[in-house]
Amino acid sequence: MQYKGYLIDLDGTMYRGNHEIEGAKKFIHHLNTHAIPYLFITNNSTLTREAVVQKLASFGITTTIHHILTSAVATAKYIKGQNKQAACFIIGEVGLITAFEEAGLTITDQNCDYVIVGLDREITYDKLAKASLLIRQGAQFISTNSDAAIPTEAGLLPGNGSLTAAISTSTGVQPIFVGKPENIIMEEAMKLIGLDRDNVLMIGDNYETDILAGINANIDTLMVLTGFSTLEDLEAVTKKPTYIKKDLIEWMHVK
Amino acid sequence: MQYKGYLIDLDGTMYRGNHEIEGAKKFIHHLNTHAIPYLFITNNSTLTREAVVQKLASFGITTTIHHILTSAVATAKYIKGQNKQAACFIIGEVGLITAFEEAGLTITDQNCDYVIVGLDREITYDKLAKASLLIRQGAQFISTNSDAAIPTEAGLLPGNGSLTAAISTSTGVQPIFVGKPENIIMEEAMKLIGLDRDNVLMIGDNYETDILAGINANIDTLMVLTGFSTLEDLEAVTKKPTYIKKDLIEWMHVK
Numbered sequence: 001m002q003y004k005g006y007l008i009d010l011d012g013t014m015y016r017g018n019h020e021i022e023g024a025k026k027f028i029h030h031l032n033t034h035a036i037p038y039l040f041i042t043n044n045s046t047l048t049r050e051a052v053v054q055k056l057a058s059f060g061i062t063t064t065i066h067h068i069l070t071s072a073v074a075t076a077k078y079i080k081g082q083n084k085q086a087a088c089f090i091i092g093e094v095g096l097i098t099a100f101e102e103a104g105l106t107i108t109d110q111n112c113d114y115v116i117v118g119l120d121r122e123i124t125y126d127k128l129a130k131a132s133l134l135i136r137q138g139a140q141f142i143s144t145n146s147d148a149a150i151p152t153e154a155g156l157l158p159g160n161g162s163l164t165a166a167i168s169t170s171t172g173v174q175p176i177f178v179g180k181p182e183n184i185i186m187e188e189a190m191k192l193i194g195l196d197r198d199n200v201l202m203i204g205d206n207y208e209t210d211i212l213a214g215i216n217a218n219i220d221t222l223m224v225l226t227g228f229s230t231l232e233d234l235e236a237v238t239k240k241p242t243y244i245k246k247d248l249i250e251w252m253h254v255k
Numbered sequence: 256m257q258y259k260g261y262l263i264d265l266d267g268t269m270y271r272g273n274h275e276i277e278g279a280k281k282f283i284h285h286l287n288t289h290a291i292p293y294l295f296i297t298n299n300s301t302l303t304r305e306a307v308v309q310k311l312a313s314f315g316i317t318t319t320i321h322h323i324l325t326s327a328v329a330t331a332k333y334i335k336g337q338n339k340q341a342a343c344f345i346i347g348e349v350g351l352i353t354a355f356e357e358a359g360l361t362i363t364d365q366n367c368d369y370v371i372v373g374l375d376r377e378i379t380y381d382k383l384a385k386a387s388l389l390i391r392q393g394a395q396f397i398s399t400n401s402d403a404a405i406p407t408e409a410g411l412l413p414g415n416g417s418l419t420a421a422i423s424t425s426t427g428v429q430p431i432f433v434g435k436p437e438n439i440i441m442e443e444a445m446k447l448i449g450l451d452r453d454n455v456l457m458i459g460d461n462y463e464t465d466i467l468a469g470i471n472a473n474i475d476t477l478m479v480l481t482g483f484s485t486l487e488d489l490e491a492v493t494k495k496p497t498y499i500k501k502d503l504i505e506w507m508h509v510k
Contacts, residue, residue, distance in 0.1 A: 121380040128378075129412045132404070136411060148424050149387070156391060157384045158425035169403050169420035170413035 005037035005195040007186075007219070009204030010044070010052070012227020013248075015059050017153065021226045023248035025060045030252065038067060039193050041186075041202075043145035043179035043209060045072035045118035045160065046093040071144040071179035072096040072118060074188040076103035078178055079114055079142065087111055089134050091127050091163070092118030096144065109134070117167060117175065118144040119160040128163075132170045141167070145179025147209070151228075180204075181212035186219070203248075207233055211241045222251060260292035260450040262441075262474070264459030265299070265307070267482020268503075270314050272408060276481045278503035280315045285507065293322060294448050296441075296457075298400035298434035298464060300327035300373035300415065301348040326399040326434035327351040327373060329443040331358035333433055334369055334397065342366055344389050346382050346418070347373030351399065364389070372422060372430065373399035374415040383418075387425045396422070400434025402464070406483075435459075436467035441474070458503075462488055466496045477506060 008014065014024045031038045040052065040063070047055070049065035056063055072092070076099040079086050088105050089112040090096055096118040100107055115131045135141045147159035168174055178184045190197060202219045204210020205227025214221035223229060223241035226248075234240060245251045263269065269279045286293045295307065295318070302310070304320035311318055327347070331354040334341050343360050344367040345351055351373040355362055370386045390396045402414035423429055433439045445452060457474045459465020460482025469476035478484060478496035481503075489495060500506045 123378070123380050123383075125376040125378050125413070128417070129409070132413055132417075133410050148427065154384070155388050156425075158380070158387055158421060162383070162387075162421045162425035165424035166413060166417045166421040170411075170417035172403065 003201040003220070004199035005039075005193045005201075006031065007039050007041050007189050007193065007200060007202045007214070009180075009206065009210045010040055010042045010056075011151070012205030013203060013210070013224055014040070014056065014061060016227060017151065020059050021247065023250075023252065027248040027252060028056075028061050028063060032062060037193050037195060039069050039189050040067055041069050041180065041189055041210075041213075043071045043147055043160075043185075045070055045075070045096045045099075045144040045179075046121075047095045048098045049073065051095070069185065069189050069192060070095055070099070071185060072099040073102075074185040075116060075118070075142060075144050075178045076100050076105060077188050078184050079103075079116070080105060083113060086113045088114045088116055089131060089139065090116045090118070091120045091123065091131055092116065092144070093120055093122075112139040114142055115139045115167075116142045116144070117160065117164050119150070120163065123163055128166055128170065131167050135167065135171045135173050141171070141173050141175040143175040143177050146177045146182075147179070180209040181216055183213075183216055186213055186217035190217070201242075203251075205229060207237065207241070212239075214241075215239050224248060224251070258456040258475070259454035260294075260448045260456075261286065262294050262296050262444050262448070262455060262457045262469070264435075264461065264465045265295055265297045265311075266406070267460030268458060268465070268479055269295070269311065269316060271482055272406065275314050276502065278505075278507065282503040282507060283311075283316050283318060287317060292448050292450060294324050294444050295322055296324050296435065296444055296468075298326045298402055298415075298440075300325055300330070300351045300354075300399040300434075301376075302350045303353045304328065306350070324440065324444050324447060325350055325354070326440055327354040328357075329440040330371060330373070330397060330399050330433045331355045331360060332443050333439050334358075334371070335360060338368060341368045343369045343371055344386060344394065345371045345373070346375045346378065346386055347371065347399070348375055348377075367394040369397055370394045370422075371397045371399070372415065372419050374405070375418065378418055383421055383425065386422050390422065390426045390428050396426070396428050396430040398430040398432050401432045401437075402434070435464040436471055438468075438471055441468055441472035445472070456497075458506075460484060462492065462496070467494075469496075470494050479503060479506070 149156040202214030457469030
């Protein structure tokens with residue numbers, strides 16, 4: 001446990017669907033009691049930070065909204081950093097809308113500087129059409145994350161990468177993606193945690209998002225085998241995680 | 256006018272949005288009065304053949320449903336030819352639903368053999384999710400056409416290629432496309448018109464759909480400059496249309 005701070009994935013690392021993951025609660029309790037800086041980083045843009053705190057609480061994991069960085073919040077911070085007065089058209093759920101409201105950005109469907117697309121399970125043709133027209137008129141196209149599919153109790157359902165593909169196909173314009181494995185969310189995370197990148201470890205279960213995000217950001221990585229990726233998945237990749245552990249209990253036993 | 260039969264595009268060739276195109280009415284009147292075989296071929300899957308006949312009538316063009324091949328009808332015929340008892344999940348509008356009902360195919364969302372996607376301006380996340388799950392369970396993925404965008408009075412709005420991209424991204428499965436420039440709709444057209452391909456001319460305004468459909472099907476092509484593609488668009492292409500004319504009036508003056 002030789003790092004001064006931790007960036008930690010949620011789904012597959014802290015919980016799996018509605019199931020606890022062994023060691024997660026104990027690990028966060030350790031960080032809390034020793035006042036070790038950490039930040040949960042999730043591509044999920046549909047939940048507010050408050051809702052993430054509540055979800056973690058349901059697994060017995062205690063944290064605060066200041067320890068949560070969703071792709072929604074990272075997107076709002078990124079746009080705010082580019083243009084404080086940005087007029088934004090948003091496709092997305094309460095997590096994304098709330099993040100933009102809290103950032104003091106203008107949400108509108110007229111004369112937009114940005115079109116932001118996050119997972120929206122109330123997507124309509126009118127929303128896709130409006131986004132397409134605004135992008136064709138010159139609005140910059142931003143997507144919270146490129147996840148093609150999301151795991152649910154019913155199976156793998158369309159993720160935000162899927163809705164984003166509808167708009168990029170319609171317009172011929174590729175978006176800027178904010179979420180893991182892209183750098184934008186990681187840069188926002190580094191600002192928030194306030195440590196040098198040598199002192200930070202990125203922990204996650206998904207090689208393609210979490211681990212690549214760490215590798216792209218020059219941050220050491222720990223892949224836990226409690227979620228999506230398996231040891232077999234790593235055989236074909238050239239850039240390996242810094243560490244691979246069965247779970248966070250095994251990590252905590254590292255001296 | 257040296258061909259025994261004609262395959263004719265609609266939008267940009269017979270009308271443009273709500274506007275008449277010079278010569279279209281006269282050309283079809285000539286075919287009707289001389290009993291020359293012809294078939295309108297459209298990628299639009301949202302309209303029934305009856306609705307297409309009515310739309311043409313609004314421009315003074317007289318025809319019958321037997322002269323209409325929509326991508327909806329071509330898709331239903333294609334699937335019927337593969338599996339008469341096919342169970343089909345359909346995303347689409349009345350034109351697509353009606354084509355499958357008329358073909359006597361089973362429309363359901365359980366244990367499907369096929370998932371068929373056509374433009375649906377009442378698309379929902381649930382429809383995208385259902386399609387994704389069924390394709391992941393092994394249903395064959397068919398799309399009426401790959402048009403990325405459709406011209407409307409409001410501008411270029413998402414076409415069926417855009418909705419299809421959402422599902423192919425979500426599932427990682429590429430569909431079979433039926434509409435122009437693919438061969439499936441052209442093969443259905445050749446069966447319906449009942450002539451050798453040497454005796455048939457494909458007429459359209461869009462190089463990427465109409466003209467390439469003809470070229471792919473080894474049918475002579477006439478590109479009219481009354482719609483989407485321009486002479487400049489042709490500079491970069493290696494496979495040229497057989498003929499290029501300003502409009503159908505110019506074509507009718509060819510001896």
